[in-house]
Protein backbone atom coordinates (compact mmCIF):
# COMPACT_ATOMS: atom_id res chain seq x y z
CA UNK A 1 0.00 0.00 0.00
CA UNK A 2 1.74 3.19 -1.05
CA UNK A 3 1.77 6.04 1.44
CA UNK A 4 1.04 8.74 -1.16
CA UNK A 5 -2.60 7.67 -1.55
CA UNK A 6 -3.49 8.57 2.03
CA UNK A 7 -4.75 12.12 2.06
CA UNK A 8 -5.10 14.10 5.27
CA UNK A 9 -8.64 15.28 5.92
CA UNK A 10 -8.29 17.05 9.27
CA UNK A 11 -8.21 16.38 12.97
CA UNK A 12 -10.45 13.82 14.64
CA UNK A 13 -12.23 16.50 16.65
CA UNK A 14 -13.31 18.36 13.51
CA UNK A 15 -16.31 16.01 13.21
CA UNK A 16 -19.00 15.60 15.84
CA UNK A 17 -20.22 12.10 16.56
CA UNK A 18 -23.04 10.94 14.22
CA UNK A 19 -22.11 13.72 11.84
CA UNK A 20 -20.02 14.34 8.77
CA UNK A 21 -17.80 16.88 7.10
CA UNK A 22 -17.29 17.55 3.45
CA UNK A 23 -13.78 17.20 2.12
CA UNK A 24 -12.75 18.43 -1.32
CA UNK A 25 -9.62 17.09 -2.95
CA UNK A 26 -8.54 18.07 -6.46
CA UNK A 27 -11.81 18.01 -8.41
CA UNK A 28 -13.57 15.49 -6.17
CA UNK A 29 -15.81 15.82 -3.14
CA UNK A 30 -15.95 13.33 -0.28
CA UNK A 31 -17.90 12.98 2.93
CA UNK A 32 -16.08 11.86 6.05
CA UNK A 33 -18.23 10.56 8.90
CA UNK A 34 -17.75 9.93 12.58
CA UNK A 35 -19.92 7.04 13.69
CA UNK A 36 -19.97 5.47 17.14
CA UNK A 37 -17.35 2.90 16.12
CA UNK A 38 -15.02 5.06 14.07
CA UNK A 39 -14.50 7.12 10.95
CA UNK A 40 -15.75 6.34 7.45
CA UNK A 41 -15.63 8.01 4.05
CA UNK A 42 -17.79 7.99 0.94
CA UNK A 43 -18.17 10.00 -2.24
CA UNK A 44 -19.63 13.38 -1.41
CA UNK A 45 -22.25 13.52 -4.15
CA UNK A 46 -25.48 11.52 -4.22
CA UNK A 47 -25.64 8.88 -6.96
CA UNK A 48 -29.20 9.92 -7.83
CA UNK A 49 -28.69 13.53 -8.80
CA UNK A 50 -25.79 15.86 -8.32
CA UNK A 51 -26.44 16.90 -4.73
CA UNK A 52 -23.90 17.25 -1.95
CA UNK A 53 -24.50 14.74 0.82
CA UNK A 54 -22.85 17.10 3.32
CA UNK A 55 -26.33 18.56 3.92
CA UNK A 56 -27.82 15.12 4.54
CA UNK A 57 -28.79 13.50 7.81
CA UNK A 58 -26.59 10.87 9.45
CA UNK A 59 -28.57 8.31 11.40
CA UNK A 60 -26.83 5.26 12.87
CA UNK A 61 -24.87 3.83 9.93
CA UNK A 62 -26.87 5.63 7.26
CA UNK A 63 -26.67 8.87 5.33
CA UNK A 64 -29.90 10.23 3.97
CA UNK A 65 -29.76 12.52 0.95
CA UNK A 66 -31.26 15.97 1.64
CA UNK A 67 -32.94 16.21 -1.76
CA UNK A 68 -35.14 13.11 -2.16
CA UNK A 69 -34.36 11.05 0.95
CA UNK A 70 -32.39 8.39 -0.88
CA UNK A 71 -30.54 6.42 1.84
CA UNK A 72 -27.07 4.83 1.74
CA UNK A 73 -25.21 2.62 4.18
CA UNK A 74 -22.12 4.64 5.11
CA UNK A 75 -19.92 1.59 5.72
CA UNK A 76 -20.75 -0.35 2.55
CA UNK A 77 -22.09 2.44 0.33
CA UNK A 78 -25.14 0.31 -0.45
CA UNK A 79 -28.16 2.25 -1.76
CA UNK A 80 -30.92 1.29 0.68
CA UNK A 81 -33.90 3.36 -0.32
CA UNK A 82 -35.15 4.86 -3.60
CA UNK A 83 -34.92 7.08 -5.49
CA UNK A 84 -31.25 6.26 -4.91
CA UNK A 85 -30.49 2.91 -6.56
CA UNK A 86 -26.82 3.13 -7.44
CA UNK A 87 -24.38 2.41 -4.59
CA UNK A 88 -22.14 5.13 -3.20
CA UNK A 89 -18.41 4.61 -3.43
CA UNK A 90 -16.62 4.16 -0.09
CA UNK A 91 -12.98 4.80 0.83
CA UNK A 92 -10.65 3.39 3.50
CA UNK A 93 -10.01 5.69 6.45
CA UNK A 94 -7.21 5.63 9.07
CA UNK A 95 -6.45 7.74 12.10
CA UNK A 96 -2.90 8.63 12.92
CA UNK A 97 -1.91 11.04 15.71
CA UNK A 98 -5.47 12.37 15.96
CA UNK A 99 -5.53 13.09 12.26
CA UNK A 100 -7.92 11.49 9.79
CA UNK A 101 -6.63 10.18 6.46
CA UNK A 102 -8.59 8.74 3.56
CA UNK A 103 -7.20 6.56 0.82
CA UNK A 104 -8.19 7.77 -2.59
CA UNK A 105 -7.47 5.48 -5.49
CA UNK B 106 -51.96 -22.41 0.52
CA UNK B 107 -51.14 -20.95 -2.87
CA UNK B 108 -53.05 -17.72 -3.26
CA UNK B 109 -53.68 -15.79 -6.43
CA UNK B 110 -52.81 -12.20 -5.73
CA UNK B 111 -53.52 -9.61 -8.40
CA UNK B 112 -52.24 -6.06 -8.29
CA UNK B 113 -54.39 -3.86 -10.46
CA UNK B 114 -52.24 -0.92 -11.63
CA UNK B 115 -48.57 -1.22 -12.51
CA UNK B 116 -47.15 1.96 -11.05
CA UNK B 117 -45.04 2.74 -8.01
CA UNK B 118 -47.43 1.54 -5.30
CA UNK B 119 -48.10 -1.63 -7.29
CA UNK B 120 -44.48 -2.68 -7.73
CA UNK B 121 -43.58 -1.98 -4.10
CA UNK B 122 -46.60 -3.96 -2.93
CA UNK B 123 -45.64 -6.90 -5.14
CA UNK B 124 -42.05 -7.06 -3.91
CA UNK B 125 -43.12 -6.74 -0.28
CA UNK B 126 -45.58 -9.61 -0.64
CA UNK B 127 -42.81 -11.76 -2.07
CA UNK B 128 -40.53 -10.90 0.86
CA UNK B 129 -43.11 -12.36 3.22
CA UNK B 130 -44.65 -15.08 1.10
CA UNK B 131 -42.64 -17.22 -1.27
CA UNK B 132 -45.57 -19.29 -2.54
CA UNK B 133 -48.42 -17.13 -3.79
CA UNK B 134 -48.83 -16.23 -7.45
CA UNK B 135 -48.30 -12.49 -7.80
CA UNK B 136 -49.43 -10.74 -10.94
CA UNK B 137 -49.33 -7.05 -11.73
CA UNK B 138 -51.69 -5.77 -14.43
CA UNK B 139 -50.67 -2.48 -15.99
CA UNK B 140 -52.32 -0.75 -18.89
CA UNK B 141 -49.16 1.10 -19.88
CA UNK B 142 -46.98 -1.31 -21.80
CA UNK B 143 -44.04 -0.44 -19.57
CA UNK B 144 -42.57 -1.86 -16.41
CA UNK B 145 -43.28 0.38 -13.39
CA UNK B 146 -41.34 3.62 -13.65
CA UNK B 147 -40.74 6.85 -11.73
CA UNK B 148 -42.96 9.77 -12.70
CA UNK B 149 -41.15 12.68 -10.96
CA UNK B 150 -38.46 13.04 -13.66
CA UNK B 151 -41.11 13.33 -16.41
CA UNK B 152 -41.65 17.02 -15.67
CA UNK B 153 -37.99 17.67 -14.82
CA UNK B 154 -34.89 15.75 -15.90
CA UNK B 155 -36.62 13.82 -18.68
CA UNK B 156 -37.79 17.03 -20.37
CA UNK B 157 -34.32 18.46 -19.86
CA UNK B 158 -32.77 15.37 -21.43
CA UNK B 159 -30.74 14.70 -18.28
CA UNK B 160 -32.55 11.40 -17.81
CA UNK B 161 -33.50 8.89 -20.47
CA UNK B 162 -36.32 6.40 -20.55
CA UNK B 163 -34.07 3.57 -19.33
CA UNK B 164 -33.18 5.59 -16.21
CA UNK B 165 -36.80 5.72 -15.07
CA UNK B 166 -37.63 2.07 -14.37
CA UNK B 167 -37.78 1.02 -10.73
CA UNK B 168 -36.57 -2.50 -11.47
CA UNK B 169 -35.48 -4.51 -14.46
CA UNK B 170 -37.47 -7.44 -15.78
CA UNK B 171 -34.73 -9.68 -14.30
CA UNK B 172 -35.56 -8.53 -10.77
CA UNK B 173 -39.21 -9.38 -11.32
CA UNK B 174 -38.31 -12.72 -12.86
CA UNK B 175 -36.01 -13.61 -9.95
CA UNK B 176 -38.76 -12.80 -7.50
CA UNK B 177 -41.34 -14.66 -9.54
CA UNK B 178 -43.56 -11.61 -10.03
CA UNK B 179 -45.45 -11.47 -13.31
CA UNK B 180 -46.09 -8.18 -15.02
CA UNK B 181 -48.74 -8.24 -17.71
CA UNK B 182 -49.76 -5.46 -20.02
CA UNK B 183 -53.49 -5.75 -19.41
CA UNK B 184 -56.14 -3.09 -19.12
CA UNK B 185 -59.00 -4.05 -16.82
CA UNK B 186 -62.38 -2.57 -17.61
CA UNK B 187 -64.76 -4.38 -15.26
CA UNK B 188 -64.56 -5.81 -11.78
CA UNK B 189 -66.87 -8.32 -10.11
CA UNK B 190 -65.97 -8.19 -6.44
CA UNK B 191 -68.59 -10.73 -5.44
CA UNK B 192 -67.10 -13.48 -7.59
CA UNK B 193 -63.55 -12.12 -7.30
CA UNK B 194 -63.07 -11.66 -11.02
CA UNK B 195 -61.44 -9.04 -13.23
CA UNK B 196 -62.45 -8.54 -16.86
CA UNK B 197 -59.91 -7.28 -19.34
CA UNK B 198 -60.51 -5.19 -22.46
CA UNK B 199 -59.43 -8.18 -24.53
CA UNK B 200 -62.29 -10.24 -22.99
CA UNK B 201 -60.01 -12.34 -20.78
CA UNK B 202 -61.26 -13.02 -17.27
CA UNK B 203 -58.94 -13.35 -14.25
CA UNK B 204 -59.74 -14.72 -10.80
CA UNK B 205 -58.08 -13.52 -7.64
CA UNK B 206 -58.05 -14.51 -3.99
CA UNK B 207 -56.72 -11.11 -2.89
CA UNK B 208 -56.59 -7.87 -4.84
CA UNK B 209 -54.62 -4.65 -4.44
CA UNK B 210 -55.93 -1.67 -6.36
CA UNK B 211 -53.17 0.78 -7.27
CA UNK B 212 -54.62 2.49 -10.32
CA UNK B 213 -53.15 5.89 -9.37
CA UNK B 214 -54.68 9.16 -10.44
CA UNK B 215 -55.45 10.88 -13.71
CA UNK B 216 -55.28 14.46 -14.88
CA UNK B 217 -58.36 16.64 -14.80
CA UNK B 218 -59.18 17.92 -18.25
CA UNK B 219 -60.29 21.42 -19.23
CA UNK B 220 -63.83 21.68 -20.52
CA UNK B 221 -63.32 22.99 -24.01
CA UNK B 222 -64.83 22.97 -27.48
CA UNK B 223 -64.47 19.59 -29.14
CA UNK B 224 -62.28 20.99 -31.88
CA UNK B 225 -59.59 21.89 -29.31
CA UNK B 226 -59.51 18.57 -27.47
CA UNK B 227 -56.36 17.37 -29.21
CA UNK B 228 -54.58 20.72 -28.99
CA UNK B 229 -54.10 20.89 -25.22
CA UNK B 230 -51.45 18.61 -23.72
CA UNK B 231 -51.33 17.04 -20.27
CA UNK B 232 -48.53 15.24 -18.45
CA UNK B 233 -49.00 12.05 -16.46
CA UNK B 234 -47.12 9.30 -18.26
CA UNK B 235 -44.02 8.64 -20.29
CA UNK B 236 -45.83 8.67 -23.61
CA UNK B 237 -47.17 12.16 -22.92
CA UNK B 238 -43.74 13.34 -21.74
CA UNK B 239 -42.18 12.11 -24.97
CA UNK B 240 -44.81 13.90 -27.04
CA UNK B 241 -44.38 17.16 -25.15
CA UNK B 242 -40.61 16.96 -25.42
CA UNK B 243 -40.78 16.44 -29.15
CA UNK B 244 -43.31 19.19 -29.84
CA UNK B 245 -41.75 21.90 -27.65
CA UNK B 246 -38.49 21.55 -29.50
CA UNK B 247 -40.00 23.73 -32.25
CA UNK B 248 -42.18 25.98 -30.11
CA UNK B 249 -41.14 29.22 -28.46
CA UNK B 250 -43.95 30.73 -26.47
CA UNK B 251 -45.62 28.17 -24.26
CA UNK B 252 -48.56 28.64 -21.92
CA UNK B 253 -49.12 26.46 -18.89
CA UNK B 254 -52.65 26.46 -17.55
CA UNK B 255 -52.55 25.77 -13.82
CA UNK B 256 -49.89 26.77 -11.30
CA UNK B 257 -49.65 23.51 -9.37
CA UNK B 258 -46.51 21.40 -8.89
CA UNK B 259 -46.54 19.68 -12.25
CA UNK B 260 -47.33 22.85 -14.21
CA UNK B 261 -44.58 24.78 -12.42
CA UNK B 262 -42.03 22.02 -12.85
CA UNK B 263 -42.77 21.97 -16.57
CA UNK B 264 -42.52 25.79 -16.58
CA UNK B 265 -39.11 25.55 -14.92
CA UNK B 266 -37.86 22.92 -17.38
CA UNK B 267 -39.12 24.79 -20.43
CA UNK B 268 -37.54 28.02 -19.21
CA UNK B 269 -34.24 26.14 -18.88
CA UNK B 270 -34.76 25.09 -22.51
CA UNK B 271 -34.86 28.83 -23.36
CA UNK B 272 -38.62 28.96 -23.98
CA UNK B 273 -40.80 31.92 -23.12
CA UNK B 274 -43.24 30.55 -20.54
CA UNK B 275 -46.53 31.95 -19.23
CA UNK B 276 -48.33 30.34 -16.29
CA UNK B 277 -52.01 31.11 -15.77
CA UNK B 278 -53.41 30.26 -12.34
CA UNK B 279 -57.01 30.71 -11.26
CA UNK B 280 -56.19 31.05 -7.53
CA UNK B 281 -54.43 33.86 -5.70
CA UNK B 282 -51.23 31.88 -5.17
CA UNK B 283 -49.24 29.09 -6.76
CA UNK B 284 -49.54 25.46 -5.54
CA UNK B 285 -52.53 26.65 -3.55
CA UNK B 286 -54.03 23.34 -2.59
CA UNK B 287 -51.23 22.32 -0.25
CA UNK B 288 -48.38 24.79 -0.06
CA UNK B 289 -48.51 27.74 2.37
CA UNK B 290 -48.61 31.12 0.63
CA UNK B 291 -45.33 32.27 2.22
CA UNK B 292 -43.45 29.51 0.44
CA UNK B 293 -45.45 29.76 -2.79
CA UNK B 294 -44.52 33.44 -3.08
CA UNK B 295 -40.79 32.63 -2.81
CA UNK B 296 -41.11 30.07 -5.58
CA UNK B 297 -43.08 32.54 -7.69
CA UNK B 298 -40.27 35.10 -7.36
CA UNK B 299 -37.78 32.57 -8.66
CA UNK B 300 -39.93 31.86 -11.71
CA UNK B 301 -40.19 35.58 -12.42
CA UNK B 302 -36.43 36.08 -11.96
CA UNK B 303 -35.90 33.42 -14.64
CA UNK B 304 -38.21 35.23 -17.04
CA UNK B 305 -41.41 33.23 -16.60
CA UNK B 306 -44.61 35.25 -16.58
CA UNK B 307 -46.99 34.30 -13.75
CA UNK B 308 -50.63 35.39 -14.02
CA UNK B 309 -52.70 34.83 -10.87
CA UNK B 310 -56.43 35.21 -10.19
CA UNK B 311 -57.40 34.79 -13.83
CA UNK B 312 -59.78 32.47 -15.51
CA UNK B 313 -59.76 31.32 -19.10
CA UNK B 314 -62.78 32.48 -21.06
CA UNK B 315 -61.94 31.13 -24.45
CA UNK B 316 -59.16 29.55 -26.48
CA UNK B 317 -59.11 30.21 -30.23
CA UNK B 318 -56.91 28.55 -32.82
CA UNK B 319 -55.22 30.92 -35.27
CA UNK B 320 -52.92 29.77 -38.07
CA UNK B 321 -51.64 26.92 -35.95
CA UNK B 322 -51.14 29.16 -32.90
CA UNK B 323 -53.59 30.02 -30.12
CA UNK B 324 -55.21 33.06 -28.55
CA UNK B 325 -56.25 32.72 -24.93
CA UNK B 326 -58.88 35.16 -23.73
CA UNK B 327 -58.86 35.77 -19.96
CA UNK B 328 -61.75 36.96 -17.82
CA UNK B 329 -60.27 40.48 -17.59
CA UNK B 330 -60.45 40.61 -21.42
CA UNK B 331 -56.69 40.37 -21.80
CA UNK B 332 -55.44 38.24 -24.66
CA UNK B 333 -52.44 35.91 -24.65
CA UNK B 334 -50.90 34.67 -27.84
CA UNK B 335 -49.10 31.38 -27.58
CA UNK B 336 -47.91 28.57 -29.79
CA UNK B 337 -48.38 25.63 -27.42
CA UNK B 338 -50.62 24.93 -24.42
CA UNK B 339 -50.07 22.46 -21.58
CA UNK B 340 -52.62 22.12 -18.78
CA UNK B 341 -51.92 20.90 -15.27
CA UNK B 342 -55.10 21.61 -13.36
CA UNK B 343 -55.00 18.85 -10.78
CA UNK B 344 -55.88 15.20 -10.76
CA UNK B 345 -58.53 12.79 -9.61
CA UNK B 346 -58.18 9.22 -8.37
CA UNK B 347 -58.62 6.58 -11.09
CA UNK B 348 -61.81 4.93 -9.81
CA UNK B 349 -64.28 5.01 -12.69
CA UNK B 350 -63.83 1.29 -13.10
CA UNK B 351 -65.62 0.76 -9.78
CA UNK B 352 -68.65 2.97 -10.52
CA UNK B 353 -71.21 0.21 -10.41
CA UNK B 354 -69.75 -1.75 -7.54
CA UNK B 355 -70.23 -1.42 -3.80
CA UNK B 356 -66.60 -0.44 -3.19
CA UNK B 357 -66.71 2.60 -0.89
CA UNK B 358 -65.38 5.64 -2.70
CA UNK B 359 -65.08 9.19 -1.42
CA UNK B 360 -62.29 11.20 -3.04
CA UNK B 361 -60.56 7.91 -3.81
CA UNK B 362 -61.00 4.41 -2.48
CA UNK B 363 -61.64 4.63 1.24
CA UNK B 364 -59.20 2.47 3.20
CA UNK B 365 -58.42 1.98 6.88
CA UNK B 366 -54.94 2.16 8.40
CA UNK B 367 -54.23 -1.37 7.14
CA UNK B 368 -54.93 -0.45 3.46
CA UNK B 369 -58.14 -2.50 3.61
CA UNK B 370 -61.08 -1.28 1.55
CA UNK B 371 -64.76 -1.76 2.36
CA UNK B 372 -64.65 -5.12 0.55
CA UNK B 373 -63.01 -8.18 2.09
CA UNK B 374 -59.70 -9.25 0.50
CA UNK B 375 -59.50 -6.01 -1.49
CA UNK B 376 -56.79 -3.49 -0.60
CA UNK B 377 -55.86 -0.13 -2.13
CA UNK B 378 -52.62 1.86 -2.09
CA UNK B 379 -51.00 4.99 -3.51
CA UNK B 380 -52.63 7.97 -5.23
CA UNK B 381 -55.96 6.14 -5.58
CA UNK B 382 -56.56 5.61 -1.89
CA UNK B 383 -58.16 7.92 0.64
CA UNK B 384 -56.64 6.32 3.70
CA UNK B 385 -57.11 6.69 7.43
CA UNK B 386 -54.04 8.16 9.10
CA UNK B 387 -53.98 7.16 12.78
CA UNK B 388 -51.62 9.99 13.75
CA UNK B 389 -53.77 12.75 12.24
CA UNK B 390 -56.94 10.80 13.09
CA UNK B 391 -58.50 11.52 9.74
CA UNK B 392 -58.62 10.29 6.18
CA UNK B 393 -56.37 11.81 3.54
CA UNK B 394 -55.36 11.21 -0.04
CA UNK B 395 -51.77 11.96 -1.08
CA UNK B 396 -50.11 12.11 -4.45
CA UNK B 397 -46.47 11.67 -3.65
CA UNK B 398 -43.52 9.43 -4.40
CA UNK B 399 -42.71 8.53 -0.81
CA UNK B 400 -46.32 7.76 -0.03
CA UNK B 401 -46.82 5.56 -3.11
CA UNK B 402 -43.78 3.55 -2.09
CA UNK B 403 -44.51 3.20 1.63
CA UNK B 404 -48.24 2.69 1.19
CA UNK B 405 -47.57 -0.01 -1.41
CA UNK B 406 -45.19 -1.72 1.01
CA UNK B 407 -47.77 -1.50 3.80
CA UNK B 408 -50.50 -3.00 1.59
CA UNK B 409 -48.05 -5.76 0.61
CA UNK B 410 -47.34 -6.59 4.26
CA UNK B 411 -51.01 -6.71 5.17
CA UNK B 412 -51.97 -8.86 2.21
CA UNK B 413 -49.18 -11.27 3.16
CA UNK B 414 -50.63 -11.52 6.66
CA UNK B 415 -48.18 -9.23 8.47
CA UNK B 416 -50.71 -6.87 10.01
CA UNK B 417 -49.16 -3.40 9.82
CA UNK B 418 -50.61 0.06 10.46
CA UNK B 419 -49.73 2.80 8.00
CA UNK B 420 -48.29 5.62 10.10
CA UNK B 421 -45.82 7.26 7.72
CA UNK B 422 -45.73 11.05 8.15
CA UNK B 423 -46.50 12.58 4.72
CA UNK B 424 -43.51 13.96 2.83
CA UNK B 425 -43.11 15.26 -0.69
CA UNK B 426 -40.79 17.40 -2.75
CA UNK B 427 -40.78 19.50 -5.87
CA UNK B 428 -37.72 20.69 -7.80
CA UNK B 429 -37.98 23.93 -9.77
CA UNK B 430 -34.96 25.75 -11.19
CA UNK B 431 -32.27 25.48 -8.52
CA UNK B 432 -34.84 25.22 -5.73
CA UNK B 433 -35.89 22.17 -3.79
CA UNK B 434 -39.19 22.50 -1.97
CA UNK B 435 -40.23 20.01 0.70
CA UNK B 436 -43.35 19.46 2.72
CA UNK B 437 -43.86 17.20 5.68
CA UNK B 438 -46.95 16.50 7.74
CA UNK B 439 -49.97 18.67 7.11
CA UNK B 440 -49.93 22.44 7.20
CA UNK B 441 -53.63 23.24 7.53
CA UNK B 442 -54.20 22.47 11.24
CA UNK B 443 -52.32 24.95 13.41
CA UNK B 444 -52.54 27.63 16.07
CA UNK B 445 -49.04 29.04 15.53
CA UNK B 446 -46.58 29.49 12.68
CA UNK B 447 -42.81 29.71 13.24
CA UNK B 448 -40.34 30.73 10.57
CA UNK B 449 -36.75 29.49 10.38
CA UNK B 450 -34.24 31.29 8.18
CA UNK B 451 -34.49 34.39 5.99
CA UNK B 452 -32.30 33.55 3.07
CA UNK B 453 -33.47 31.19 0.37
CA UNK B 454 -29.83 30.29 -0.33
CA UNK B 455 -29.66 28.65 3.07
CA UNK B 456 -33.29 27.55 3.17
CA UNK B 457 -36.45 28.98 4.70
CA UNK B 458 -38.89 26.77 6.59
CA UNK B 459 -42.31 27.51 8.06
CA UNK B 460 -43.44 25.25 10.89
CA UNK B 461 -47.13 24.81 11.63
CA UNK B 462 -47.73 24.03 15.28
CA UNK B 463 -50.72 23.02 17.34
CA UNK B 464 -50.50 22.87 21.13
CA UNK B 465 -46.71 23.40 20.91
CA UNK B 466 -46.23 20.38 18.72
CA UNK B 467 -45.38 20.50 15.03
CA UNK B 468 -48.15 19.21 12.75
CA UNK B 469 -46.47 20.09 9.48
CA UNK B 470 -43.67 22.10 7.90
CA UNK B 471 -42.89 23.41 4.47
CA UNK B 472 -39.54 24.71 3.33
CA UNK B 473 -37.74 25.86 0.24
CA UNK B 474 -34.10 26.54 -0.49
CA UNK B 475 -31.31 26.10 -2.94
CA UNK B 476 -30.98 22.40 -3.63
CA UNK B 477 -30.00 20.40 -0.55
CA UNK B 478 -30.57 23.15 2.01
CA UNK B 479 -33.89 22.25 3.64
CA UNK B 480 -33.80 18.44 3.45
CA UNK B 481 -32.08 17.68 6.72
CA UNK B 482 -34.26 19.99 8.79
CA UNK B 483 -37.43 18.77 7.10
CA UNK B 484 -36.39 15.17 7.77
CA UNK B 485 -35.76 15.92 11.43
CA UNK B 486 -39.12 17.66 11.53
CA UNK B 487 -40.87 14.53 10.26
CA UNK B 488 -39.35 12.69 13.22
CA UNK B 489 -40.38 15.41 15.67
CA UNK B 490 -43.93 15.24 14.33
CA UNK B 491 -44.01 11.47 14.57
CA UNK B 492 -42.73 11.51 18.16
CA UNK B 493 -45.21 14.21 19.15
CA UNK B 494 -42.34 16.25 20.58
CA UNK B 495 -43.10 19.45 22.44
CA UNK B 496 -40.64 21.76 20.75
CA UNK B 497 -38.40 24.56 21.98
CA UNK B 498 -39.50 27.42 19.73
CA UNK B 499 -36.22 29.27 20.18
CA UNK B 500 -34.32 26.41 18.52
CA UNK B 501 -36.97 26.09 15.82
CA UNK B 502 -36.72 29.73 14.82
CA UNK B 503 -32.94 30.12 14.94
CA UNK B 504 -31.16 28.61 11.91
CA UNK B 505 -27.87 28.76 13.82
CA UNK B 506 -29.16 26.24 16.33
CA UNK B 507 -29.24 22.68 15.07
CA UNK B 508 -32.66 21.08 14.94
CA UNK B 509 -31.37 17.68 16.03
CA UNK B 510 -30.96 19.21 19.50
CA UNK B 511 -34.73 18.89 19.70
CA UNK B 512 -34.55 15.19 18.91
CA UNK B 513 -32.26 14.36 21.77
CA UNK B 514 -34.65 15.64 24.37
Ligand SMILES: Cc1cc2nc3c(=O)[nH]c(=O)nc-3n(C[C@H](O)[C@H](O)[C@H](O)COP(=O)(O)OP(=O)(O)OC[C@H]3O[C@@H](n4cnc5c(N)ncnc54)[C@H](O)[C@@H]3O)c2cc1C
Nearest residue numbers: 114116117118140148149185212213379380396397398401
Ligand atom coordinates in the same frame (compact mmCIF):
# COMPACT_ATOMS: atom_id res chain seq x y z
C1 LIG C 1 -45.26 14.56 -13.93
C2 LIG C 1 -45.27 14.13 -12.51
C3 LIG C 1 -44.30 14.61 -11.63
C4 LIG C 1 -44.29 14.22 -10.29
N1 LIG C 1 -43.34 14.73 -9.46
C5 LIG C 1 -43.32 14.36 -8.14
C6 LIG C 1 -42.34 14.90 -7.26
O1 LIG C 1 -41.48 15.69 -7.66
N2 LIG C 1 -42.36 14.51 -5.97
C7 LIG C 1 -43.30 13.64 -5.47
O2 LIG C 1 -43.28 13.33 -4.27
N3 LIG C 1 -44.26 13.12 -6.28
C8 LIG C 1 -44.29 13.46 -7.61
N4 LIG C 1 -45.25 12.94 -8.45
C9 LIG C 1 -46.27 12.04 -7.88
C10 LIG C 1 -45.89 10.57 -7.89
O3 LIG C 1 -45.24 10.22 -9.08
C11 LIG C 1 -47.18 9.74 -7.73
O4 LIG C 1 -47.74 10.07 -6.49
C12 LIG C 1 -46.94 8.25 -7.82
O5 LIG C 1 -46.53 7.88 -9.11
C13 LIG C 1 -48.23 7.48 -7.49
O6 LIG C 1 -48.01 6.11 -7.61
P1 LIG C 1 -49.25 5.12 -7.83
O7 LIG C 1 -48.67 3.76 -7.93
O8 LIG C 1 -50.30 5.37 -6.84
O9 LIG C 1 -49.87 5.54 -9.25
P2 LIG C 1 -49.19 5.57 -10.68
O10 LIG C 1 -47.72 5.64 -10.59
O11 LIG C 1 -49.91 6.63 -11.43
O12 LIG C 1 -49.56 4.13 -11.31
C14 LIG C 1 -50.86 3.73 -11.62
C15 LIG C 1 -50.80 2.80 -12.81
O13 LIG C 1 -52.02 2.09 -12.94
C16 LIG C 1 -52.38 1.99 -14.30
N5 LIG C 1 -53.82 1.74 -14.42
C17 LIG C 1 -54.83 2.59 -14.13
N6 LIG C 1 -56.03 2.01 -14.40
C18 LIG C 1 -55.77 0.77 -14.86
C19 LIG C 1 -56.59 -0.31 -15.32
N7 LIG C 1 -57.90 -0.21 -15.35
N8 LIG C 1 -55.99 -1.44 -15.75
C20 LIG C 1 -54.64 -1.57 -15.74
N9 LIG C 1 -53.83 -0.58 -15.31
C21 LIG C 1 -54.37 0.57 -14.88
C22 LIG C 1 -51.96 3.35 -14.85
O14 LIG C 1 -51.84 3.31 -16.24
C23 LIG C 1 -50.62 3.54 -14.14
O15 LIG C 1 -49.58 2.97 -14.86
C24 LIG C 1 -45.29 13.32 -9.80
C25 LIG C 1 -46.27 12.82 -10.69
C26 LIG C 1 -46.26 13.22 -12.03
C27 LIG C 1 -47.32 12.69 -12.96
Ligand code: FES
Nearest residue numbers: 046048049065070
Ligand atom coordinates in the same frame (compact mmCIF):
# COMPACT_ATOMS: atom_id res chain seq x y z
S1 FES D 1 -30.46 13.53 -5.26
FE1 FES D 1 -30.11 12.14 -3.66
S2 FES D 1 -31.92 10.99 -3.61
FE2 FES D 1 -32.22 12.33 -5.29
